[in-house]
Amino acid sequence: AILHSTAELQALNMAFDFIIVGGGTAGNVVANRLSENPNHSVLVLEAGGSNENLINLEAPLLAVLATPNTPTDWNYTTTPQPGLGGRSIAYPRGFVLGGSSSVNYLVYTRGSSSDFDRFASLVADPRWSWDALAPYRRRNENFTAPVDGHNTTGQFDPRVQSTSGINSVSLNGFPTEVDGFVFGLVKERGDKEFPFNLDMNSGDPLGVGYVQLTSLNGARSSSATSYLAPKFIARPNLQVLLNARVTRVLQTSNKDFRTVEFRDATGTAAPSPSPPKKNSSSPPAPSTHPAILLHSGIGNSTTLASLGITPLVNLPSVGQNLTDHSLMTLAWGVNTINGTFDAIFQNTPPGTLDAAVDEWKTTSPHRGQLVNDLISEIGWLRLPPNSSIFSMNSNTDPAAGPNSPHYELLFSNGLIGAPPAPGTYLGMHVAVVSPTSRGSITLNPTTGNLNPLAPPLINPNLLGTPVDRAIMRFAVRSAVTFVSRASTIPPFGEYMSRNPHPYHTTHGRAQRSRMVARRL
Ligand SMILES: Cc1cc2nc3c(=O)[nH]c(=O)nc-3n(C[C@H](O)[C@H](O)[C@H](O)COP(=O)(O)OP(=O)(O)OC[C@H]3O[C@@H](n4cnc5c(N)ncnc54)[C@H](O)[C@@H]3O)c2cc1C
Structure with a gap:
């Protein structure tokens, strides 16, 4: 059951074999799998509220619109990022059942x-390899037809997808002009630098x-709607x-941490759940934020002692090696015929957003523009093999192998994630996906380090190394090349507006560096 108050939990008078901290992407999968066995009792503690009825x-x-700066x-906000010219930026994470899979x-x-093969070799455990994980991918995925029933031949590879899993995966169910623009270059022109890839989830993602x-019948499929579905x-x-x-x-004993301390919505301390039974074979499965571990005395003992926290387990890696992809937005003005989704976010003419929401709400399966992802196509791409950028990384390839990308281009039928500017756009996110930068999550030594409700210091160290910055510059150049080449194909010369959006008025390396630092 979903419980809304500690009183409801206490009324159950249950002891639990497993306590999972956080009902997010990982936590709900673990909860579902553990509770398949009726002899296991499982409790998930989620800091956020319900994911239901939130459009x-x-x-x-x-x-x-789900993040940033919403309930x-x-x-969170990052610490000032040297790679971004010293700016701090929003660092969204889902505070709701389903966690970030809900937002x-x-x-x-x-x-x-x-x-995956690199993970397996890093932890010296072949069970994490791509091949060994195949049964788990099948158990996760349930590939479903897009809601507009369009012919999907040539849009994915059925041999790669599973239809027997729990989390629904689909294709966009509303056609957009950007589809024709992207595949004009990739499929019809057969551009060698941007080759077509039928299914980028085959293990060989390179190409476009x-x-x-992750959607079902035109609605989000999150870990809350799938792994915690009514059944x-x-x-x-x-x-x-x-x-x-x-x-x-x-x-709870010398080596064991078998229960947790938590607070309810008012910040009031709640009674800790009873520790799992003595003969339980597994400890609680905390899919925890490192800050929880640090507050618990698990981390670098010297640092913890200096903060006034009693060290219990010396694990210096807790909160270290935070790795994230840097991502920035580009946009080009377009002369659209059928419309971009900019009209929805600009709400122009007034009522456009409400009309789109009404169409989505009153159809089953859902229909209209809102069934689509913000992203229409993706390109996973690599630096050329002779790129001088490798020399910045001791001539080592930062990607896991020759079929792993260095950067990603995400194409969009409108301006993504920026304040709505008047106009209609082709949007692109550009991301560094094999980053060499490493950051950290630490307790704040100045503000309330003993207060477990104080936000930690989050330092993803975005674009923190010369090689990551060089890859981002290369990726921006690649995006501009893509658009210039695709624009030479009739009728897309007419599609591209004569008024480029300032986001892409960049040519020289210095300009690109400044733009990268500003726009991330
Ligand atoms: C805006 C945004 C867009 C993204 N887009 C994509 C995308 O398109 N594709 C993709 O693959 N990935 C995307 N990601 C990343 C992806 O969603 C995350 O990597 C993934 O969901 C992380 O899963 P997790 O289980 O580690 O954490 P989460 O799913 O974030 O779960 C953590 C859970 O723990 C809860 N929690 C935290 N602290 C406590 C506490 N003290 N007590 C109790 N509960 C707590 C949180 O509220 C949350 O529910 C995106 C992320 C964001 C934020």
């Missing part, structure tokens, strides 16, 4: 086979192809408590 979380296109976002952009990306999104949450051995913010994991 920005349900309609795929509106994902851009469903933790509303993300729904793009379904498995990664390359060499990414159709986006796959699962009805299990008597699975309880999910909302508005329960865990502050520490508690040591």
Whole structure:
């Protein structure tokens, strides 16, 4: 059941074999799988509230309104980022059941086979390799037809996809002009630098192809709607408590941390759940924020002691090596015939947003522009093999292998994630996807480090190394090349507006560097 208050939890008078901290993407999958066994009792403690009846979380296109700075976002801000000219930026994370899978952009990306093979070799455990994980990918995915019923031949590879899993994956269900623009260059022109890839989730993602999104019948499929779907949450051995913010994991014996301390929505300390039974084979499964571990005395003992926290387990890697992809937005003005989604976010003419929401709400399966992802196509691309950029990384390839990308281009039928500017746009996100920069999550030594509700210092160190900055500059150049080449194909010369948006008025390296630092 979904419980809304600690009183409801206490009324159950249950002891739990597993306590999962955070009902997010990972937490709900673990909760579902553990509770398959009726002999396991499972409790999920989620700091945020319900994901239900929130249109920005349900309609795929509106994902851009779900964060940042909303009630469903933790509303974190990074520390000043040297790679971004010293700016601090919003660092969204889902504060709601389903976690970031309830607020993300729904793009379904498995990664390359060499990414997984590198994980396996790093942890010296072949069970993490691409091949060994194939059964788990099948158990996760349920590929479903797009809502407009269009012919999907040539848009994905059915041999790659599973139809027997829990989390629904689909294709966009509303055609856009950007589709023709992208595939004019990629398929019809057969551009060698931007080759077509039928299914980028095959383990070999390189090339440009159709986006796959985690949606079902035109609505978001999150870990809350899929892994906690009614048939699962009805299990008597699975309880999910909302508005329960865990502050520490508690040591119950010398080596064990078998219960947690948490607060309810008012910040009041709640009674800790009973520790799992003595003979339980597994400890609680905390899918925890590093800050919870640090507050619990698990981390670098010297640093913890200097903050006044009693060290219990010396684990210096807690909160270290934070790795994230840097991503920036580009846009070009276009002369659209059928419209871009800019009209929805600009609400022009007035009532456009409401009309789109009405169409989405009154159709089943849902229809209209809101069923689409913000992203229409994706390109996973590499630097040329002879690129001088490798020399900045001791001549080592930062990607996991030759089938792993260095950067990503995400094409969009409008300006993505920026304040709505008047006009109609072709949007592109550009991302560095094999970053060498490493950051950290640490407790704030100046403000309330003993207060577990104080936000930690989040330093993703975006574009923190010369090689990442060089790859971002290269990726921006690549995006500009793509658009220039595609514009030479009739009829797209007419599609591109004579008035380029200032986001892409960049040519020289210095200009590109400044723009990259500003626009991320
Ligand atoms: C805006 C945005 C767009 C994104 N777009 C994409 C995309 O298109 N494709 C993609 O593959 N990835 C995307 N991502 C990334 C992806 O969603 C995340 O990597 C993934 O969801 C992380 O899963 P997780 O389980 O580690 O964390 P989360 O899903 O964030 O789950 C953590 C959960 O723990 C809860 N929690 C945290 N602290 C506590 C506490 N103290 N007590 C109790 N509960 C707590 C949180 O509220 C949350 O529910 C995006 C992320 C964001 C924020």
